[in-house]
Structures are given as C-alpha cells and as structure tokens.
Amino acid sequence: MSANERSAALPRPDTFPPGLVGDVAEFIYNAAPYPNTTIALAGGIAFVAGIAGRAYNVDGAGLNQYVLTLAPTGAGKEAVAEGIARLMSAAYSKTPRIAEFRGPGELVSAPGLFKWLHKLATPVMLSIIGEFGLMLKAMASPSANANMAGLQRVLLHLWSKSGQGSVFDASAYSDSEKNTGPIKNPSLTIFGEGVPESFYSALDVGMIASGLLPRVLLFETAEPKPYRNRNRMLEPPPALIEGVAALVAQCLNHAATDRAHGVPLDTQAGATFEAFSRFAVDMENGAANDQTRGLWARLDLKALKLAALIAVGRDPFNPRVTHDDAMWATNLIVDQTKALIGKFERGEVGEEAGNEEKQQAEVLRCIVEYIEEPFARFEVYGATEPLHKRHVFTQSYLSRRLYTLPAFKLDRLGPTGALKRAIQNLLDAGDIAEIYKAQALKEFGTTARCFQPVATKFLMDRLRKKVGPGV
Structure with missing residues (x-):
C-alpha cells in the first residue's frame, strides 16, 4: 500500500509480516469496527492460505491452514468474515474466479465436504466457521456421532493432502448419491472462531490425541477492546486488490498445468529450519506427558508451511523463504504451543465447571x-x-x-x-x-x-x- 492509501488508516501493527498476508491483515484491521491485531493477523493468514494452499508447496506439503481464533464475546471476531467478504467482492471485477475459493460456512458431515470439494474445478477453498472450538470437541469425543467422527477423519487427512501428488481417495457410502471419485491434492483452509471460556472448558486430552488440535494455529487475544473506529476503511486499497488478483491468477495458472510451485528456502532459512526440526523432536521426546508430547508433534511442518505462506504473499511469482520468514513463523508457533501447554499445566482446561x-x-x-x-x-x-x-x-x-x-x-x-x-x-x-x-x-x-x-x-x-x- 502506498502512503496515500494509508493516509486514513491506523498505523500498521508490527506483528504483521511483510507482503500480502500482512496487507490483508492490515485491511481487516482497518475495516473492523473494533480493530484487533491478533484477530486481523489470523484472518490474513487464513485468506492467503485459502487461495494459495494447493498452488504452492514446501517440502512436498501444501500451504493450507487450520486457524482458530479465540476472543471474548464482542471483541470483533466477525471482522474477519466481513473483511474477507469485502475484499473478495472488490477483487471480483478483476478476477471473477476468486468466488470459487469461498467454501461453506458450516461443515456438518464427511460426505458433504467430499461433495463440495469434488464439484470444484480446482479443489481449493476457505471456510469460515463459528464456534470451531466446540466443533473440535464434538469430533474428538469418545461418544461422537457418526457424522462428527467421520468429519474428524476427513479433516485429519485433508490437512496433509494439499501437496503435489497427493490424492484424497474415493469415498464409498451405502447411499450411492453421497459417493465421490478421488480428489487430487485438495486444499481446505479453515478460519474458526471461538470464545476462550467455552473452548478451554471443553478442551481435553482426547482433542490432542486425535491429532487434529496439534494441526491448528491457535490465536488467542487478550487485547482490551478499543473505542469504535469511526474511520473504517470499507473499500480495499487498489494496490491490495491488485495483489490479490495477481495471486489468484498465479494459482489458476498452476492449476491449469496441474503443477504446484515449489517454495525453496534460502541458505539461512534452511539452517534455521534444520535446527528448529531438531528442537521440535527434542521437545517431543522430552515431554512430561502424552498431552504435551502431542502438542509438540508436527511443530516443524506447521512452521514451515506458515513461513512458505509468508514468502508466497511477499512474491507469488518467485517465492523464497528467508531467514526472517523462518524466524517469524517458528517464534509464532512456539509461542502458541507453550501458551497452550501452560494452560494444561496450570489446570485451566477441561470439563471443569462445577467439578x-x-x-x-x-x-x-x-x-x-x-x-x-x-x-x-x-x-x-x-x-x-x-x-x-x-x-x-x-x-x-x-x-x-x-x-x-x-x-x-x-x-x-x-x-x-x-x-x-x-x-x-x-x-x-x-x-x-x-x-x-x-x-x-x-x-x-x-x-x-x-x-x-x-x-x-x-x-x-x-x-x-x-x-x-x-x-
């Protein structure tokens, strides 16, 4: 964004990374009635991942993300859905196919999710889901109904199926109308919302053991609610629209050739991730119990996918993960993991109300x-x-x-x-x-x-x- 385009905007928060992820987060932040940096950043990550998750790979993995944002009622979580809707609407005139990337606002069954992905010309989508934390709980419960249990299995597989060469196998149900054929490297990104109290009171070891929670980027905000922003930026800046349109065009080009663009790491970033991978394994091996061990699992892959996403947002034509990208992503992932482990250690999670x-x-x-x-x-x-x-x-x-x-x-x-x-x-x-x-x-x-x-x-x-x- 140019200086003129930011003249009526709030100062760009330091926590936003450079490139399109940060620019989208900045627009969500400026368009929000009650701006919140954590909520906006989570929305920026989800938006770019929802478009680029299949078209770009790092170390054989796609860049789709499962993002959960926890904030008190009235803190402004709805700003992400509203900001993304405004941005997609504004970009539609330049790239009408952007509408294809918006997925359903509710996931109720595995067959329904199968069919939605299968009908897409390019199986890439972003779903914005309310109370995603409680949905995680329902899926991980030992008494989960068939729909929830099936949906959990699908989400577990989809997180790692967006890489080039991966195939989501055909489904076979007793009701033949629900059946689908195989889907080549589908990409599902989820932006979920939740309230801390309800999420943490529902959180238990089963949600970790299932493997789904360790795959999630968990953003929690304790920022005080600001005064209402009377100068909201309701229209995205032209430079942001151009950036989004360029990313969509590149993703569609890669889809047309059925080839993902590999995102390499520069020398420093490679060394950083080599050390980080060892750190993650050491933390997992040295964990005090199963719950903390499970939370350290997949740490390096989560950070690698996030760093590559930042690189794509900065340069969709020739992305390369830098040392700064690596440090930004690894620090964020470690901070989130330690914060959640701390909740368990302090006894702040679980079915505790009235216990x-x-x-x-x-x-x-x-x-x-x-x-x-x-x-x-x-x-x-x-x-x-x-x-x-x-x-x-x-x-x-x-x-x-x-x-x-x-x-x-x-x-x-x-x-x-x-x-x-x-x-x-x-x-x-x-x-x-x-x-x-x-x-x-x-x-x-x-x-x-x-x-x-x-x-x-x-x-x-x-x-x-x-x-x-x-x-």
Whole structure:
C-alpha cells in the first residue's frame, strides 16, 4: 500500500509480516469496527492460505491452514468474515474466479465436504466457521456421532493432502448419491472462531490425541477492546486488490498445468529450519506427558508451511523463504504451543465447571505450595511471615490464586461460592481446620478467615494421589 492509501488508516501493527498476508491483515484491521491485531493477523493468514494452499508447496506439503481464533464475546471476531467478504467482492471485477475459493460456512458431515470439494474445478477453498472450538470437541469425543467422527477423519487427512501428488481417495457410502471419485491434492483452509471460556472448558486430552488440535494455529487475544473506529476503511486499497488478483491468477495458472510451485528456502532459512526440526523432536521426546508430547508433534511442518505462506504473499511469482520468514513463523508457533501447554499445566482446561473434585485438587495444590515454598512467593497474595511460618493460610490467599481458573470461574455458584464449598469439603474431611477469629487476631493480627492443615504429610500424600507425583 502506498502512503496515500494509508493516509486514513491506523498505523500498521508490527506483528504483521511483510507482503500480502500482512496487507490483508492490515485491511481487516482497518475495516473492523473494533480493530484487533491478533484477530486481523489470523484472518490474513487464513485468506492467503485459502487461495494459495494447493498452488504452492514446501517440502512436498501444501500451504493450507487450520486457524482458530479465540476472543471474548464482542471483541470483533466477525471482522474477519466481513473483511474477507469485502475484499473478495472488490477483487471480483478483476478476477471473477476468486468466488470459487469461498467454501461453506458450516461443515456438518464427511460426505458433504467430499461433495463440495469434488464439484470444484480446482479443489481449493476457505471456510469460515463459528464456534470451531466446540466443533473440535464434538469430533474428538469418545461418544461422537457418526457424522462428527467421520468429519474428524476427513479433516485429519485433508490437512496433509494439499501437496503435489497427493490424492484424497474415493469415498464409498451405502447411499450411492453421497459417493465421490478421488480428489487430487485438495486444499481446505479453515478460519474458526471461538470464545476462550467455552473452548478451554471443553478442551481435553482426547482433542490432542486425535491429532487434529496439534494441526491448528491457535490465536488467542487478550487485547482490551478499543473505542469504535469511526474511520473504517470499507473499500480495499487498489494496490491490495491488485495483489490479490495477481495471486489468484498465479494459482489458476498452476492449476491449469496441474503443477504446484515449489517454495525453496534460502541458505539461512534452511539452517534455521534444520535446527528448529531438531528442537521440535527434542521437545517431543522430552515431554512430561502424552498431552504435551502431542502438542509438540508436527511443530516443524506447521512452521514451515506458515513461513512458505509468508514468502508466497511477499512474491507469488518467485517465492523464497528467508531467514526472517523462518524466524517469524517458528517464534509464532512456539509461542502458541507453550501458551497452550501452560494452560494444561496450570489446570485451566477441561470439563471443569462445577467439578468439585477438580476444585478440591486446586485448593490442595495451593496449600502444599504454600507449605513447601519460600514466603517471598506469597507476599503478593497478602500472606505475612508469621502466618507462613506456622503454615496458616487465609481464604483471601486461596481466592486470589483460584478465582480466575475455569474450575471456579465457570461454576454455577460463581467463584466465591465454589471456593467456600471446596473449603467446607476439606473441613468436613478433616484435612484442614479453621482457626478461631479471636486466636487469629491475637496471634497474627488479622481478622481474615484462617485455616491450617491438620496433618501436613497426609495432605501432601493425598494431593499427589489426586494430581500425580510431579507436584
């Protein structure tokens, strides 16, 4: 975009990469009523992948992507669908076939997805799906119905079938009208939306074990909601339209010759990815459990596909992955993976709302940490040295540590009610005892509600049985 075209635009965020991916993200950002950099970047990646996923390959793999964006209700997730619709509409006059790349807004069955791809002259499409996180959960569930289980199998295969020479095998159903022939290297890109609370409360190890979640680029935003943008850029800049039209033309040219354009790596990028591949294997081999091991799987391929996509967006005629592309992609993928692993390690995922056993385990964890670790860690939670020395903790300490966890935050009683219930359960079980207020005031100078473990060794043994030996 030229300086004149950006005169009414917001400053381009530093997180946007150079080239078409960043330019599309910038337009989505400027066209949004409530601009959000993370949402816009995810949309830019999905848009370019939705067009280029089949026409370009890196290391034998196509560049299609599964993208999931998590943001609170009202944060502006709809800006991606709206921005992409505006961009495709504006580019239609220059390249009418761009309309072929837009896929369905809902995926309900494997036969339906088969048929949609099979009918396309070039099997490439972008689908924008609401509540994709809950859809992942439904597909990975042990009790998933036939449609969801079949759809999951198809999505698993499609992620890696967009490379030159790959074939999506013919389907055979009892209903002959649902049957299709083989599809040569189809490319499906998904941009999915979701709300963090509902996604993480539904997330479990099964979603990782199925192999689908490790294939997903997971963008979560905690950016505060900005004031409404009263100067929205409702029409894409001419230079952006030209760039999109050029990419579509190149992709159609490659489709006509039935040959994908291989994206090479320059010397520095090659060395970077060689080191990164070793790093990914080391992280997978050294993972503490199956869930983290699964999340490190396919790390290098995800980053490689993303880096190549950035290169294509920068130069669709002669793309080459540079060291900067490699570093941008690997850093993003590692950051996303570590963030998700952190959620598991902190107990912030799973079917936790109203789960009293989970709530008790979290309270016990906080108590044992309080007993075993130095006082300095707990001063920020309002603890005092006399309290800590005697292993006396307050309800306020527990609330400050636990209220934001889904196990408490999502409980029907609210975090306060859930914590009171968990404390009462521990009191009833004889694991902790409450200190009389007069005693607490006299000995510790506090009127806060105070408790003390009844038997520290027993408490710690009980915790380890609940949450494993790594505590």
